Amino acid sequence: MSTSIGSQVRQAATSVDSIVTDYAVGYFNNLSTITFDAVQSKTVDLSSEIDFVSSLLVDAGASKEKVDKLASDLLERLNVQLKENQAKLEITGDTSKRLLDINVLQTHNSKANINTSLNMLGVNNDIEHAGRNMDTRVDLKKLAKAEQKIAKKVAKRNNKFVKYEASKLIDEKREEDYDSFFLKINPLDFGSAAGKSKDIHIDTFDLYVGDGQRILSDAQLTLSFGRRYGLVGQNGIGKSTLLRALAGRELNVPKHISILHVEQELRGDDNTALQSVLDADVWRKQLLSEEAKINERLQEIEELRTEFEEESLEVKKLDNEREDLDKHLEQISEKLVDMESDKAEARAASILYGLGFSTDAQHKATKSFSGGWRMRLSLARALFCQPDLLLLDEPSNMLDVPSIAYLSEYLKTYPATVLVVSHDRAFLNETATDIIYQHNERLDYYRGQDFDTFYATKEERRKTAQREYDNQMAYRKHMQEFIDKYRYNAAKSQEAQSRIKKLEKLPILEPPEQEKSISFKFPDCEKLSPPIIQLQDVSFGYSEDDLLLKDVDLDLQMDSRIALVGANGCGKTTLLKVMMEQLRPLRGYVSRNPRLRIAYFTQHHVDSMDLNSSAVDWMSKRFPGKTDEEYRRHLGSFGITGSLGLQKMQLLSGGQKSRVAFAALCLNNPHVLILDEPSNHLDTNGIDALVDALKNFTGGVLMVSHDISVIDSVCNEIWVSENGTSRRFDGSIHDYKKYILESADNSGVVKRH
Known part of the structure; x- marks a missing residue:
């Protein structure tokens, strides 16, 4: 070559960061080390090697025309040299088996080669590409920084935001401690933020995940400071992805706006729960x-x-x-x-108490808590920090009814912006001031509406759009029929041409999006004579001195629709086990019909599934005796249709796994359904289908749930577990919620400190 490869690369990429051009030069120069074996076995393709680096330069901001010309010249010269060296090899042999001469890539006075280029980068690990390893010593921090700059430039230029997948040199799973991550996302600024708006407005953008799947297209995100937004949509539509993009500032959120996302459970250590919350700020x-x-x-x-x-x-x-x-x-x-630092400890204690942590529990080490309680700690830490933008992903899934009531009241007076993903209608009705509906790669805003109002408005919008679409289709059909009939009629041809022009000017309407309808069906069961399940003066504990249940008198019938509510740890699970005779009471009697069959749905149902098997295979092993077609038909009655029943269950969403669990527990034709948090993981359509199925079930239902709207729709009887016993509650679930809030208000829990 008349000029060195380094000069050519830098001329083609004058606006690109030097760290990237140095990397490209080193990569191109390293092609000189390709061996005859590598080319013959097709583990190396010169064209793809050059295209790989060319695309990197273009994405970094280089001129595509200049890079394409550089790549074409380089490939042509390499191929010429390749043929010459192959001819030499046939005559003289070459023990090194090297096909490309390094002089093809650089002149005698050029000192740049793969080693010097990579030494500039501090390379000491292997770069893996196209099935071969190249000895390198890349500084991972420099490379990560360079690739992040490339990603930001590409995103800014194209207004597209991607969950960026970095080089294989960078371990994306590398753990980052909470403090460092918090300060990275929310740097501490001593400059005044007074007068700066904390509204968020992100103009039209596209959002992708790493595998190239588009989540949003030409979307706009507008969040007014102080409003509480409910983000709703079907399972798998990308709501959590949007929250994570905001949390990591992958979308352009102003830097003076602090962000906190409650997503993962807290890691346990020796710090107390109270200290953990204080340290969160x-x-x-x-x-x-x-x-x-x-x-x-x-x-x-x-x-x-x-x-x-x-x-x-x-x-x-x-x-x-x-x-x-x-x-x-x-x-x-x-x-x-x-930030009222002097009041921090009192405020942290109040938040923890409201979320179910007793005074004693607040002083226990975080490592002593289960996963569910650590999730509550994560929520408590976020509420304590009071970020300008609080992001919550299904917060009610980890809470009981008293804690949800507390959280709802707390968020009503939250002094900043809240964006919450939830399918709990009652929770959204209580807390949301606006609804954002994510569907069909866009965001629709329903301002000033709670969930029920949004649901009615959305349906009305859909009906209006359907009418407009049907009317236009009928009008188009009528005009097209006239055109087809009279286009070649001399007397009517002018009128036909006029209608053709009108037809071309009509706006093209898309048919309204149809949400997939899902239906559940629990099998009918034969009637049993009472008593079905009856508890008389039942007391249970692992010793007489430490009773978990005391003097319980309750009964369940074939037509019962009962909700069992109460704070976590108050004995609900113990009561269920006593009723199912998994535990024997110390005193009292449990009477059951000897023919009774019970189906028990647990919120941890996934733990009992073989996720490497399909739903059909798993059910055939657990409940043998039916054909695959019968299992598929049964799964279809719970919305698991088509190929869903035949693919590995690990590929199913959380809501789909729940549907498989519902289908499985019905295979023994139960007389009574005992359900522990059945609405978790289900989207709105799934919850509607579950509610309808429970209403139509011919047997009895006992449900442990935090979802007030589900309880209100299905249950006509409330059992309350508190103070070491369980009893019937005189009133509806809404009366119970008032009772909880009054008790909390009297103790000062809901009041802010």
């Missing part, structure tokens, strides 16, 4: 630490001043340092006052 934690260090240094300065004369240079330096520290200490103090 990393700003406060860092400011207090910095305040302590400054005070310590100020004390050192006072001691050092005594060792020097008053007018000495050393004393002047110490005084200057003290003045700077005093100013910074004043800034820190102002920040701490603004």
Whole structure:
């Protein structure tokens, strides 16, 4: 070549970061080390190797025309040299089996080669590409930074946001501690944010996940500060992906707006629950630490001043340092006052208590709590931090009715913006001021509407759109029939041409989106004579001194529709096990019809499934005796249709796994359904189908649930577990919620500190 490959690359990519061009130069130069074996076995394709680096340069901002010309010239010369060296090999042999001469890539006066290029990058690991390994020493931090810049440039240029998949050199699963991640997303700024709007408006954008699947197209996101938005839509539509994109600032959220996302359960350690919540406010934690260090240094300065004369240079330096520290200490103090740091412990304790943590539990180590309680801790930490944008993903799934009631009341007075993904209608009716409906790769806004109003408005919009579509289709058909009939009629041809022009100008309407309807069906069962299940003066505990249930008198009939409610840990699961005779009471009697068959749905049903099997195979092993066609037909009655019943269950969504579990528990034709949190993971359509199926079931239903709308739709009797016993509650689920809120208000839990 007349010029070195380095010069050519840099001329074609003048606006690209040097870290990327150096990488490209090194990669192109390394093609000189390709061996005859690699080409002959087709593990290396010169064209694909060059295309790989060319696309990297274009994505980084290089001119496509210049890069294409560079790639074409380079490929042509490499192929010529390849043929020449193959001819030499046939005559003289070549023990190195090297087909490409390094002089093809650089002139004798060019010092750039693969080693020098990679040394500039600090490479010491292997880059894996096209099935071969190249010895490298890349600085992972530099490469990650370069690739992030590329991703941002591409996203900004195309207004497309992707869950970016970085180089194989970068371990994306590398753990990052909470404090570092918090400060990375929400950097502490001592500059004044006064006057800056905390509204969020992101103009038209596309959102993709890493595999190229588009979640949103030409979407707009508008969140007004202080509003509470419910984000709703079918399972798998991408709601959680949108939340994660906001949480990681992959979308352009202004930097002065703090963000916190409740997604994963807290990792357990020796810190107490209360201390864990206090530590969640990393700003406060860092400011207090910095305040302590400054005070310590100020004390050192006072001691050092005594060792020097008053007018000495050393004393002047110490005084200057003290003045700077005093100013910074004043800034820190102002920040701490603004965030009411002195009231932090009382506020953290109040939030924990409202979410079900007793005073004793607040002082237990976080590692002693189960996964469900650690999720509550994550929620408590987020509420305590009070970010400008609070992102919640199905928060009610981890809570009982009292805790949901507390959370609803808390969010009603939340001083910033809330975006919550939930299918709990009652929760959204209580908390949401606006609804955002995600569907068909877009976001529709229903401002000033709770869930029920949104649902009615959405249906009315759909009917209106359907009428407009039907009317236009009828009008188009009528005009087309006239055109087809009279287009070649001399007397009518002018009128036909006029209608053709009208038809071309008509706006093209898309048919309204039809939501997939889902239906569940529980099998009918034969009637049994009472008693079905009856508890008389039942007490249970693992010792007489520590009773979990005391003096319980309850009964369940074939027509019962009962909701069992109460705080977590108050004995609901114990009562269910006693009723199913998995536990024997210390005192009292449990009477059951000997022919009774019970189906028990647990919220941890996934643990009992073989996720590597299909739903049909799993059910045939667990409930043998039917044909595959019968199992598929039965699954179809719970919305698992077509190929869903034949693919591995690990590929199914959470809601689809729940439907498989519902289908399985009905194969023994139960007389009574005992359901533990049945609505978890189901979307709105799934919940509607479940409610209808339970209403039509001919047997008895006992349900443990936090979903007030499901309880209100299905159940006509409330059992309450509290204070070591279970009893019938005189009133509806709404009366019980009022009772809970009044009790909490009297204890001061709901009130802010």
